[in-house]
Amino acid sequence: MDIREIDLKIQSYVDGEMPPREMLELENELKASAEGRETMEWLTQIKRVVQENEPIPLLDxxxxxxxxxxxxxxxxxxxxxxxxxxxxxxxxxxxxxxxxPVSAACLVAAILITVTKSPEALQQSQSGNSIATGMKETDASLDLSTTYLSRIDEAPETSVPSSSISTFEFTSNGMTVVWIEDNE
Amino acid sequence: MRPDYASMEDAELVTAAQAGDMRSFEELVARHRDKIFARAYSMSRNEEEAIDLSQEAWVRAWKKLGQFQGDSSFSTWMTRITINLCLDYLRKKKRRIFESIEKMNEESGGVERLMPLVDENPTAGLEKSELRNRIDQALDQLSEAHRSVIVMHEFEEMEYREIAKKMDCSIGTIMSRLFYARKKLATLLTKYKQEEGL
Known part of the structure; x- marks a missing residue:
């Protein structure tokens, strides 16, 4: 079923949504259209019947x-x-x-400070005397692997007590922590 | 002393509920729950869903109570919340269900194409309760989109523009849906009348 433009006009007239200017035009148009008047009739009927007889279900x-x-x-x-x-x-x-990450950054900063002040530590690490510190695994979900710093290129300015340096790679989140331990 | 909630006006109960008085809100629920359930049912056509939706509407109303300014009656405000909730629910539900038949009906006019012309007075000679039953039965046959428009326009007396905004479509679409829905209702009521030989 196709809706004709006149059907929607009649409907908006019945619903009171038509501008007054257009209402007069439509009324004149309907005088010459039996079909239009029929549409007006059943639209008015169904609107009234439905509005007056809304089914009200009971809430049990x-x-x-x-x-x-x-x-x-x-x-x-x-x-x-x-x-x-x-x-x-x-x-x-x-x-x-x-x-x-903040802790790691602090440790890196600490190692740089320490190493630049410790020629003995450099020597020890170069000769393989560094010892990985015994960092205890407290979280089973972290995948820890220990590697040694094998070489530090820059010579330190002052002498400090020897220390061991370890790095811990947390492969789960791609983070590396450097651990320094004073051996004296 | 415990206030006599039953004797209080809606507006007083709302003010008390806005201040956090849950018992006032309970009284409002008791007063309007039938209408809210009826509206949820008229939209969803499923009793269990209507109970859930109406209860959810009350919870939403409690949360939004601070926004109620009293521009309309509490009942009207509450009904609008329920309609919005039902429309959201139907939209989500529709996404899950293949509704090509409904779409076809909407585009082509559906079953009414195959039916005889509507009786000028398809409800003549019927008792009110019987008429309500038939309208209820006919509403069941409408698609969700057509039924929603009928509920909002005929029962809530909302204007085309307001319905279009709520349903997120053009006024022209609403007018065409309303026309189809009315035509289908009239046709179904005529059919019921013919079947019973009235």
Whole structure:
């Protein structure tokens, strides 16, 4: 069924959505159109019948039961001030995500300071006397591997006590931590 | 002393609920729950879904209560929330269901093409309760898009423009959907009348 333009015009007339200027035009048009008047008739009828006879279904759920479900949802939404994903585990993860790189940066800075002041340490590391420190694995999820710093190119300015240097590569997040231990 | 909630006006209950009084809100729910459920049912045509949707509408209303300024009645405001929720729900549901038949109906006019012309007065001689049953039965036969337009226009008396905004389509589409929906309703009511030999 195709809707004719006149059908929609008649409908907007029936619904009171037609501008007054156009209403007069349509009324004149309908005088000459029996089909248009018929459309006007059934549209008016169905609109009135439906509006006056809206089916009202009954809600059988007891009042108390119905309210309790609403109250539970309201209480639930009020007792969740922390957005989803902010559990303790995630708090630890977010802490680790910024603290670990900062710690690594501090260690790198410390090693640079120490090494530039320690010719003996350089000698020891070059001769393979460095000892990897016994960093204990506290998190099984971290994949640790230990390597030795084999060489430091720049000569230190001052002498400091010998130390051992270790690096730890966290392959899971692509991070490297350098560990220095004073052996004296 | 506990306030006598039953004797309070809607506006007083709303003010108390806005201040956090849950018992006032409970009274509002008790007063309007039938209408809200009826509206959710008229949109979804499924009792269980209508109960869930109406309860969700109340929860949403509690959260938005601070925004209610009293420009319309609480009942009207609450009904608008329910309609919005139902439309969202139907949109999501529609995405999950292949609705080519509905689309075809919308474009071509659907079953009414195959049916006889509408009776000028398809409801003559019917009792009110029987008439309501038939309208209910006919509403069940409409597509969600057509039914939603009928509910918003005929029952909520919303204008074309407002319906178009809610359904996210043009006024022309709403007018055409409304015309098809009315035609289909009239045709179905005529058919029921003929079947019963009235």
């Amino acid at each position: 759920t007891p009042r108390k039961l119905y309210w309790e479900a609403i109250e539970r949802d309201i209480q639930g939404s009020l007792s969740q001030p922390t957005p989803a994903g902010e559990s303790k585990g995630n708090v630890f993860s977010s802490w680790l995500s910024w603290l670990a």
